Amino acid sequence: MSQGFTLWFTGLSGAGKTTLTNELLPQLKERGVKIEVLDGDEVRTNLSKGLGFSKEDRDTNIRRIGYVARLLSRNGVGVIVAAISPYREVRDEVRKDVEAHGAAFVEVYVQASLDTLVSRDVKGLYKKAIAGEIANFTGVSDPYEAPENPEILVSSDTETVQESAAKIIDHLEENGLIEPAYHLAQNVEAKFAQFGDLQ
Numbered sequence: 001m002s003q004g005f006t007l008w009f010t011g012l013s014g015a016g017k018t019t020l021t022n023e024l025l026p027q028l029k030e031r032g033v034k035i036e037v038l039d040g041d042e043v044r045t046n047l048s049k050g051l052g053f054s055k056e057d058r059d060t061n062i063r064r065i066g067y068v069a070r071l072l073s074r075n076g077v078g079v080i081v082a083a084i085s086p087y088r089e090v091r092d093e094v095r096k097d098v099e100a101h102g103a104a105f106v107e108v109y110v111q112a113s114l115d116t117l118v119s120r121d122v123k124g125l126y127k128k129a130i131a132g133e134i135a136n137f138t139g140v141s142d143p144y145e146a147p148e149n150p151e152i153l154v155s156s157d158t159e160t161v162q163e164s165a166a167k168i169i170d171h172l173e174e175n176g177l178i179e180p181a182y183h184l185a186q187n188v189e190a191k192f193a194q195f196g197d198l199q
């Protein structure tokens with residue numbers, strides 16, 4: 001069984017966590033990686049229904065996501081977490097927990113400047129938050145603690161989605177968490193050769 005991992009995307013709302021997840025998912029599946037996604041917005045509608053946006057509730061939400069990520073990744077699954085996860089301490093707590101269970105934890109800081117986010121304003125939330133209509137909005141009226149030493153830094157200010165995804169795939173390959181593409185090609189060739197023998 002291959003080593004499981006948790007690929008943890010942290011960053012402000014609209015920075016590109018979900019977009020990158022959607023870009024990576026088919027690429028990883030194509031390579032035969034067992035993969036599961038825990039998306040912050042989705043988790044909040046089921047696993048964490050009823051939780052709000054105080055520090056305490058946010059930390060509870062992240063601990064729950066971390067718990068599920070740990071269960072899956074210790075069984076060889078690759079888990080992608082896409083959640084703002086603004087507090088460093090609880091992210092580091094989840095990292096320790098996942099690693100203690102023999103899986104890898106790969107923190108990806110999905111960075112984007114506030115200017116970019118306000119001009120994108122995908123969900124129309126930044127303008128409201130800046131106008132004071134949304135309390136506890138991360139990056140505007142609530143803190144965001146950027147990772148100090150993430151395994152991967154991607155910037156949706158300066159990179160295309162494809163470039164950021166390629167950085168992540170490279171990291172996973174270099175750290176033996178997924179098979180290198182050339183290895184996969186060799187496997188396919190070997191299968192064909194085997195098939196040829198049978199004919």
Ligand code: ADP
Pocket residue numbers: 011012013014015016017018019020082110120122155156157159160161164
């Ligand atoms: P999050 O999941 O972090 O809240 P989303 O992925 O929902 O963010 O939104 C990011 C938005 O930014 C999308 O509309 C996406 O098309 C856009 N975008 C522009 N450039 C990039 C990039 N390089 N990487 C990721 N997203 C980008």
